[in-house]
Amino acid sequence: MNIEESVFLVVDDFEPMRKITSGQLRAMGAKFILTANNGAEALRLLRGQRVDVILSDWNMPVMSGLELLLQVRATAQLASLPFIIITAEVEHKRIKEAIESGVNDLLIKPYTAAQLASRVEKVLLSHHKMNAKDLAVHEREHNSVVDAHMSSPPTILVVDDVPDNLLLLSRLFEDEYRVRVAGSGSKALEMCQSNDPPDLVMLDIMMPGMDGFEVARRMREHPTSGTIPVIFITANHEEAARLQGIELGAVDFVIKPIDPTLLKPRVRNFMRHVELHKQLQANYDSMLELTRLREDVEHITRHDMKAPLAGVIGLVQALAEDGQMNRQQIEQLRTVEETALRVLDMINLSSELFKMETDRFKLDAQPVNIAYVLQRIVELARASFAHKQLDILLHFDADGESEVSQAWGDSMLCYSLFQNLIKNACEAASEKGRVTVTLIDRTALYIVIENDGVVPVEIRDRFFSKFVTSGKHDASGLGAYSAKLLAKAQNGDISMTVSDQKNITSIAVTLPRYEVGMK
Numbered sequence: 001m002n003i004e005e006s007v008f009l010v011v012d013d014f015e016p017m018r019k020i021t022s023g024q025l026r027a028m029g030a031k032f033i034l035t036a037n038n039g040a041e042a043l044r045l046l047r048g049q050r051v052d053v054i055l056s057d058w059n060m061p062v063m064s065g066l067e068l069l070l071q072v073r074a075t076a077q078l079a080s081l082p083f084i085i086i087t088a089e090v091e092h093k094r095i096k097e098a099i100e101s102g103v104n105d106l107l108i109k110p111y112t113a114a115q116l117a118s119r120v121e122k123v124l125l126s127h128h129k130m131n132a133k134d135l136a137v138h139e140r141e142h143n144s145v146v147d148a149h150m151s152s153p154p155t156i157l158v159v160d161d162v163p164d165n166l167l168l169l170s171r172l173f174e175d176e177y178r179v180r181v182a183g184s185g186s187k188a189l190e191m192c193q194s195n196d197p198p199d200l201v202m203l204d205i206m207m208p209g210m211d212g213f214e215v216a217r218r219m220r221e222h223p224t225s226g227t228i229p230v231i232f233i234t235a236n237h238e239e240a241a242r243l244q245g246i247e248l249g250a251v252d253f254v255i256k257p258i259d260p261t262l263l264k265p266r267v268r269n270f271m272r273h274v275e276l277h278k279q280l281q282a283n284y285d286s287m288l289e290l291t292r293l294r295e296d297v298e299h300i301t302r303h304d305m306k307a308p309l310a311g312v313i314g315l316v317q318a319l320a321e322d323g324q325m326n327r328q329q330i331e332q333l334r335t336v337e338e339t340a341l342r343v344l345d346m347i348n349l350s351s352e353l354f355k356m357e358t359d360r361f362k363l364d365a366q367p368v369n370i371a372y373v374l375q376r377i378v379e380l381a382r383a384s385f386a387h388k389q390l391d392i393l394l395h396f397d398a399d400g401e402s403e404v405s406q407a408w409g410d411s412m413l414c415y416s417l418f419q420n421l422i423k424n425a426c427e428a429a430s431e432k433g434r435v436t437v438t439l440i441d442r443t444a445l446y447i448v449i450e451n452d453g454v455v456p457v458e459i460r461d462r463f464f465s466k467f468v469t470s471g472k473h474d475a476s477g478l479g480a481y482s483a484k485l486l487a488k489a490q491n492g493d494i495s496m497t498v499s500d501q502k503n504i505t506s507i508a509v510t511l512p513r514y515e516v517g518m519k
Contacts, residue, residue: 006124007032007049011042011056011065012086017223021055021086024113024195028120039063043071046078053123058087058098066098073102074359082123086111088227095284100358106288108281110227113195153177154274156267157198159188159215160233161207169202169233172260173267185210189218192225199274200267202254205234205241216248229270233258310412313340317376331383338380341415352413356485363489367514368407370445371396373414374437377422381435385426391434392426397441405441406514409490414511417486418447420479421507425451428505447509454498455505463496487511 008025010033012018018035025033034049036042040063042056054072056065063071065085072078085098088109098106104123107116155178158169163183170179180198182188185207192201201219205212212232219225232245235256242253251270254263319325320333355361378394385392396405407414425435429451440446455463462468464484480496487494492511498504 003029006052009034009051009054011036013037013060020223024116028117039068042068053082055084058085069101106284154199154271157201160204185215188215192219193222197224201230203230203232309344356489361489365408368409368411368414370407371405377418381422381426389432393436395438407445407511408514413486417483420483421449424479425449428453444513445511449507450504
């Protein structure tokens with residue numbers, strides 16, 4: 001889909017900014033543009049109308065751009081919608097939060113129309129999955145725009161109604177910067193509010209028609225020119241004029257006649273801010289690219305490693321239960337199975353938990369023979385914790401046959417979930433102690449894991465929080481935390497109770513029960 005066919009939603013609480021962004025999109029060829037003045041209004045539009053790209057400001061009342069992004073990513077029908085945040089936000093931590101929440105691109109204000117066009121085209125093409133050749137071509141074109149923006153010298157606009165002054169200042173800076181000139185305030189304002197505004201304005205005050213103060217005032221009222229630094233250049237020595245210039249946002253005040261040896265380093269100082277802004281945009285672009293690279297690696301990990309690994313586990317389990325293997329061979333197969341399950345758990349932790357934490361995980365639910373999963377993990381736990389001489393029991397409490405107790409979830413996530421919980425219970429149990437796993441099959445599936453010993457009082461309220469651990473050397477503190485995420489991701493729940501009187505800790509997991517016809 002190209003720009004002409006795409007529907008854009010521009011979200012900004014500042015009406016002039018909505019108009020400018022809409023105008024820039026129309027200049028690119030866009031024909032279908034919707035607008036909203038906050039995230040809540042945008043969300044209402046999204047529920048009733050087709051939208052192909054969202055361009056949203058960050059800081060807005062009612063619902064911010066980041067809150068809108070989170071809502072979009074959490075809604076199945078909208079989750080993959082291209083989302084560009086346009087913002088003056090520069091705090092690294094908040095930018096990282098937007099990237100982790102699934103933003104497709106970030107455009108830091110102020111920006112040019114060419115930069116906006118490049119990013120809109122990029123997200124559109126990426127979203128519609130062009131072929132590799134076209135993608136490579138566009139990436140080169142996009143990078144060339146970015147490189148040109150980064151490598152081109154900053155632009156100074158010199159504004160004066162005296163031609164000799166324009167000539168003097170343009171020659172003074174032409175070796176270091178791009179210099180443009182305007183002989184009147186109205187012409188300067190037009191250039192500042194164009195799609196290619198300057199990076200710095202050197203503005204004379206005393207001019208016929210529109211004086212420098214009026215130019216600066218109107219610049220501050222317009223989104224495109226509102227943040228452009230202004231240096232006033234004047235023969236007026238009065239303090240009142242200086243104060244008026246400062247109130248209008250001037251970054252410096254230079255008195256004529258001009259001293260080039262003083263003016264040039266002062267301009268260089270302000271231009272450093274321009275370069276820092278360009279570098280900031282480049283840094284955020286790099287953060288986005290690194291995030292996309294990580295997601296690509298995670299995609300490869302999940303799809304290219306998990307499926308073969310699940311096949312290996314299934315094959316090993318089938319061989320171990322074949323009946324033609326001797327005891328030693330079966331033990332060796334079980335060792336392979338346990339190792340493969342641990343690798344699978346590592347893959348789940350690395351590739352899925354991050355998505356669960358950021359509400360971006362999508363469950364592909366299938367029937368899961370939960371009784372078989374528990375049976376296999378219990379058998380492996382008996383072998384792994386044989387040195388503690390634990391009594392590890394598995395009970396079924398079902399209305400029907402326990403062997404057909406099926407959850408509606410993901411079998412690999414269930415393996416990771418219960419492997420973590422049963423392993424933790426065995427580690428916490430005392431020598432020669434007892435661990436009991438009970439499957440209760442009713443309208444939902446309830447799996448209760450009990451062990452002797454109690455969770456320390458100081459961590460009970462935080463038991464399922466991240467990095468919480470007590471008394472375990474080299475423990476990550478992610479076991480219970482990941483179990484909670486894995487249960488919630490499968491539309492289940494998890495809880496913990498402690499009986500100090502009986503010296504027992506119980507973990508209860510609830511999972512949806514599979515019913516025929518579920519999709």
